[in-house]
Amino acid sequence: MKLLATGLLVIMAIIFAISFALQGRYPWLEYVRAASEGGMVGALADWFAVTALFRHPLGLKVPHTAIIPTRKNEIGESLGEFVEQNFLSETVVRDKLASVGVSRVVGTWLTKQGNARRLTNEVAAGLTGAMAFLSDDDIRSVIEGLARTHIVGRDWSPQLGVLTSKIVESGQHHHAVDLLLDKAEEWMVANPDSFGDAVSKRLPTWLPSFVDRVVDDRVYREALKFVQAVQADPNHRLRLALDDYLRKLSRELQHDPIMRARVEGVKEQLLDDPRIRELAAVAWQSIKDALLTALADPESGLRLTIEQTILDVGERLVTDTVLAEKVNTWVEGAATHLVASYRHDIASVISETVQGWDGEETSLKIELQVGKDLQFIRINGTVVGSLAGVAIFTIAQALVSLFP
Template sequence: MTPADAAKLQALSRMKLLATGLLIVMALIFAVSFALQGRFPWLEYVRAASEGGMVGALADWFAVTALFRHPLGLKIPHTAIIPTRKNEIGATLGDFVEENFLSAEVVRDKLASVGISRVVGGWLAKPANAGRLTAEVSAGLTGAMAFLDDDDIRAVIESLARTHLVGRDWSPQLGVLAAKVLDSGQHHHAVDLLVDKTEEWLVANPDSFSDAVSKRLPTWVPSFVDRVVDDRAYREALKFVQAVQADPDHRVRVALDDYLRQLAEDLQHNPVMRLRVEGVKEQLLDDPRIRDLAATAWQSIKDALLASLADPASALRVTLESTVTDIGVRLGSDDVLAQKVDTWVEGAATHLLSSYRHDIAAVIAETVERWDGDETSQKIELQVGKDLQFIRINGTVVGSLAGLAIFTVAQGLVSLAG
């Protein structure tokens, strides 16, 4: 029993003692007035009042007690109503909540009167609240990451890759994409970059180029011939690259364009080329190094994410907090956005209630059904029993006044008849 329940039980006990005490007082008054009414006739009025008070107190005691248990342990019909009919009460309560609290109209009117976007926006706009929400989100994500198994994640990534990469023929899409790039001329930037980098390397590394040429000459060629050949080959190569670099319509560029266009065409329509591409793709994805790279990438992402979530000063946390604050400010100042959010929330709430309100209300009935009958009676009596004791007290008072009034009227009629 919680401290609050203990306090309610103590208050209930005090009210029961008070109501029972009033009944005892009425009984004592009745006994004294009944015994002395022959000597003191005016005590007949006191007797009638106390008699009515006892009747009222006993009747209301019976009524209140019959809700929770059998009075005096006697199994009188229609007593112990709550423990014997708890299932019907739970079902009725669930229906009442469903019809009066979970209706779409009630929720829509309540949300419209509250202005949920303004309330939420005002709360989020406060930096302290934004920081608190960010911390809670970070803690939730950290907890979720702790439950994730790395092997399972890698298996999921591999399964997705096989489904969407290996399991699909990407050649037609690659061919269409390549054709679009060629038509737009965007590939010329890549060609220019490649030619520029080649020219820069030749200018900066003449000795490396010469060494590469010399190694391919026969060993019996004299050294001075090597130098002549190396120098001539280097100058011709540099001259050729610079010519390609300077002429947008150079035959190498034209040949490269023709090759790329044919490749794009073959990717879309040539079965042999498509089979070759698929074979290369499968070899790449089946390479253990690629798998190791995916595993390493996942671990790196996970470690970086956990470190960022744990550090309040990290860029991720700071960005998330500033984004939350900005959303709150916009909700409070942008009427159009606020109206959209309110409309969306109202629509979502009414849709959920229309679809699940019966299931939500059924929780009440199912919960009450699982309760023990005596336990249910005790729970309800603990919550409302104190107020029900006022019925006994009021019954005692009203019964006394009614008894006195009835006796007075009867005496008056007897006097008039005499």
């Protein structure tokens, strides 16, 4: 395009030279000379104007030339301010989000099986990367620190006492007692020999064997009868005794300093026990290995659950208008808050980026992007200059003929 625009200037210069030389012999060439002269003037003027945007014409440091490389910082700041004021305003962002319907768009996208699977893969990759990034020692240290802050560092006895009192008053502990009794009866019925052996081991060795069997059988039958009696009677004395004990324990946990000190001592001993720490480390490693295995398997229950959850969320966003409205309101509020709080920082990225560019490289990049149109300006200037030149000459000739 530069060659084309420059070629037109050269053609105009050649036409001007020929017509200027021969206009005395051929008077009509005066019009051609005027047209070519105007074309040269227009071409040169627009060449100077276009070139002045990007560099100094002919290397001459004429004032107000090489505008882009010398004023790129100001251009970057102006561009950043323009974006901040016209694109990052609360009204523009809110109106755009309201017209888009974020919940509907997102919900429709999530309801597609391929998109849900893709998002599940991304979630799995993110979780896997996060667990690979985290140090096991650091995790254990964090867990231990949290435990010491929130468990060791606080007196939980009053809360335990209140909780125990509420459980006793509501009778919820009866379910646990019933479960223990059922399991005890089930084991005793299925393992009478094991129960007898346990009793025989505690009898004196000098007793005859038949006495052992009699004692084993009697103790077994009495124990089984006792367990069944407690099972059948909701007001059995053992149940009532357990209720009384739990009530007393709840009161002591709340008000007895000695009991509270004993609970704190047991708590500290448990947490300071190396075996507890080792158990915590093993538990974390087991959980981590299980998660990594599940995340690596595309057909694992965990990943299928995540995928189904994504599909369900997308379906609700599309069909549940109340939820969709809440999501849209939340997104609009969050976006406008971010824009109001950080729009200057966002816009400053533009100005800071432009400031970091090299002036000549910036000028070259912009010229390559818009240079074709700028060269058309030179071509148009040549044509318009030619027309203007011949028009001015024609008007001048007419005036001379009218007023000799």
